[in-house]
Amino acid sequence: MSKRNAWVIGLLVLGLLALAGRYFYTHLERYTEVIDHGPSRIARTNPYLAAEQFLRQRxxxxxxxxxxxxxxxxxxxTRTLLLLADRENMTPRQVDRLLNWTKSGGHLLFVAEQLWDEQKGRSGDLLLDRVQIHQVLSASLQPPERTNSTPLKPSSDLLLALLPPAESPQLTKLYLENESDPAYFSFDTRFxxxxxxxxxxxWANSEGSTHMMQxxxxxxxxxxxxxxxxxxxxAIEHDDNAWLLWYLTQDSTVTMLLQTEHGDLFSLLLRNFPQALAALALLIGLLLWHTGVRQGPLQGTASRARRQLIEHLHASADFILRRSGQSALLRGLQQDILRRARLRHPGFERLGVADQWQVLARLTQQPTSAIGQALRPRPNKKLSATEFTRQVAHLQTLRNAL
Incomplete structure (x- = not known):
């Protein structure tokens, strides 16, 4: 192929690519897609995050x-404490501390957690019992009489009234002075x-039920x-729920005591590092298997008549070697040599180490260096089979010479 033909083919290829690119560009359709990843991790662990941010915005x-x-x-x-945490484990001392804090000028807001028990005369909610408020099921109440809604005259600037049955009986209705339209809140009407x-x-009521008291x-x-x-x-964005939170906490500094659902260390590791935990468990299993005592099938007790003395000696030495190691066997031979030396030479134990080696050299006809090498304490490291056998033979020679 000539150079001219190569240039022509190259230009044709570039032209085709340009035409194809123009075609696809003019026929592309652009669109925007929003992918909802759900609530963030902070929102999942803090159910009142929206309420917290709403108050800060206000x-x-x-x-x-x-x-x-x-x-x-x-x-x-002016302080407002929103006690939204679980109070199941609250102690009487903590209740006293909360009430003393409130008595000194604080605003305490909390949720009734237990139902009133007529037989026991208490609900089990220490804080609720101390303020002498009872919580019962709405289903246990007598049906309310149909009367016209009459505004109450509370000591504060709230003016609350019963919600007429015809208007959303599941919502709690609240009137303010100088306001013609009420505010609605979605309390749980079962209580x-x-x-x-x-x-x-x-207080604030829905049809036949009271859901807030001050x-x-x-x-x-x-x-x-x-x-x-x-x-x-x-739920805070529904009805006038957010407005009620602001109204109860306005002109004060708010402290929210939350029960955030923090998992323990193991659950957090299991959720974020499952592979690492599996590898760690496998490593621990292998380590236990390696260091564990090997046990085979049970064997019947052999007849004592068939065992000879040499077999018992071999078995004892093998047992000590497996359980205590080489150092225990060597130390036993060294102590046996010193014991025999004390029998052969009275006062041997009162001599110095060098003098003891001199006495042993004279009794065994061995050089002092050999005596010192045999009786010197051994480091706690495993010897090779050859070195261990040589040391045992040397010590046995000294013992036999005594």
């Missing part, structure tokens, strides 16, 4: 803690709060809810 200072010992000082400024001692100054406690305020699910990530 310029409400928010602190998050996971331990009850980090309570802020309610005497310095109902009772105030047998008439301590509550304000009572003055010393210089502070206590708010009791039937549930806080309306402020979780998947």
């Amino acid at each position: 310029s409400v200072p928010v602190d998050v803690t996971h331990v009850l010992s980090d309570l802020p000082d309610a005497r310095l400024d 109902h709060l009772e105030d047998p001692k008439d301590h509550a100054q304000t 009572l003055v406690y010393g210089d502070g305020l206590i708010t009791v809810l039937t549930d806080s699910d309306l402020w979780k990530n998947n």
Whole structure:
């Protein structure tokens, strides 16, 4: 092929590629696809993350803690504690600390966790029992009478009323002064709060059930809810749930005590490093197999009549070698030599090491260097079979000479 033909073919190929590129470019269809990866890991471990961010957007200072010992000082400024953590293991001392904090001027908001037990006279929720509020199932209540909604006159600026049956009976309705339209909240209507001692100054109801109560406690305020699910990530945007959270915490510094679902160390390692854990388990198994005592099938006890003395000696020596190693056998021979030397030479044990070697050299007709090499302490390292046999033979020669 001539050089001219090669140039022509190259230009034709480039032209075809250009035409193909122009065709595909003019026929491409651009589109945008949004892939939903679900909530982030922080949102999965903190169900109230949206509530926390909402308050910060509303310029409400928010602190998050996971331990009850980090309570802020309610005497310095207005403080609101959202006790959203699980209180199953709360102690009476912790309850006293919370109530004393509230009495000094704090605003404590918590969720009733247990139902009132008439027979026991308590619910088991220490904090709820101390404020003398009862929680019962709404299904156990008598049907409410059909009356017109009458606004209540609480001590605060909240004005709450019963929700008429015709208007969304599953929602809790709240009226404010100078407002014609109420606010609606999606509390769990399966539960109902009772105030047998008439301590509550304000409350919020759905049809026939009470879901929020507020009572003055010393210089502070206590708010009791039937549930806080309306402020979780998947529900706070519904109805006026977010507004209620802001209304209860406005003009204060908020501390959220959360029960974040942190897994233990093993579960975290299992989720993030399963291959490493499997390799570690395999390595530990191999190490145990290597260092473990080898055990075979059980053998019947042999007749003592067939064993000779030499067999017993071999078996004993083999047992000591396997269990205690070479050092124990060599040390036994050395001690036997010294014991025989004490019998042959009275006062041998009171001599110095060099003098003892001189006496042994004279008794065994061996050079002092050979005596020292035989009786010198051995390092704890395994000898080769040849070296070990040589050492044993040397010691046995000295012992036999005595």
